[in-house]
Amino acid sequence: MARRRRADAILDTELAELPLDLRWREWTARIEAVIFAAPGPVDRELLARVVGRDCSIELVIEDIRDALRDRPYELVSVAGGWQLRTRARHAEAICAAYGSAPAPVQLSEAGMLVLACIAYHQPVTRGALSEMIGKAVSRDTIAELRARDFIVAGPRSPQPGAPYTYVTTRAFLVHFGLDTLRDLPDIEALEDAGLLNAAQLIAVGFPSFLTGDADADADALQDPEAGDDE
Known part of the structure; x- marks a missing residue:
């Protein structure tokens, strides 16, 4: 100093x-x-x-x-x-x-799906993620994303038991080349990049702006906030 x-x-x-x-x-x-x-x-x-x-x-x-x-x-x-x-x-x-490009960050299919759900729905609990996807989200999947510094624990949910929510980090924005969460791609871009399947995303209840009015629904997105570890 x-x-x-x-x-x-x-x-x-x-x-x-x-x-x-x-x-x-x-x-x-x-x-x-x-x-x-x-x-x-x-x-x-x-x-x-x-x-x-x-x-x-x-x-x-x-x-x-x-x-x-x-x-x-x-x-x-x-x-x-x-x-x-x-x-x-x-x-x-x-x-x-x-000789080669920098090795890309490898995420499992489950990890990529959970990360996308968190990005578009944050702050969100693990229980809510499980409901969206239709099966339990394992602690290993959450740990994978946290190890990459893509997510952190956010504010506690007002639900009984006050479970932690999860939010994306600044490192998530940097890695994916985003300035803010408003720059998240729509569903067509995700599908063209081969990251996620459009039908799968719609099935788990992604926001309407993935296929419709991006500007109106983007206002609901919240900026990432660092929180306490679970």
Whole structure:
């Protein structure tokens, strides 16, 4: 903490002595450098540490995106922040260079179905998940998802016994390239990706916006909240 305070004291964020165009260029360079160096998405609060009060971070982000328009990587909105990622069309070149793509996270079919149910219905209890799917959701399946840091325990349910609910995490958003839960794909996209079967999802009572009015029903989605472990 003390080291951070010393760094903040040394760094001139306002750059008041510079002309506006040079000030903007420096702010842009700082924001791009911080995002480039970060191991994950960078939120607005962190970026605000390196620029002045008059800097519009959103406008800087737009400028960086414009500058990268013809580059093999892009600046994307992920999990409430921003991250530099290579463009999907260069995946084959990256695989050829390194021999293989990064190993995808492997989830069982049951795990993927339960994760999808949690994503669209959260916060939701294990008992409610079992009712949706039509068979008991095992503790092993929940443990699999928690081990991947895709879900955590959410608020306790008001039901008798106050069972824990489950919600998705920021790591879930990052892994699936989502900025917020409003970016969850509709049922056709899930099916095209070969992740889940449309008839199966409908059968377990997925929200109507999977096949209908996404904007109206998306308001019911809640942001992930970290909770106590079960």
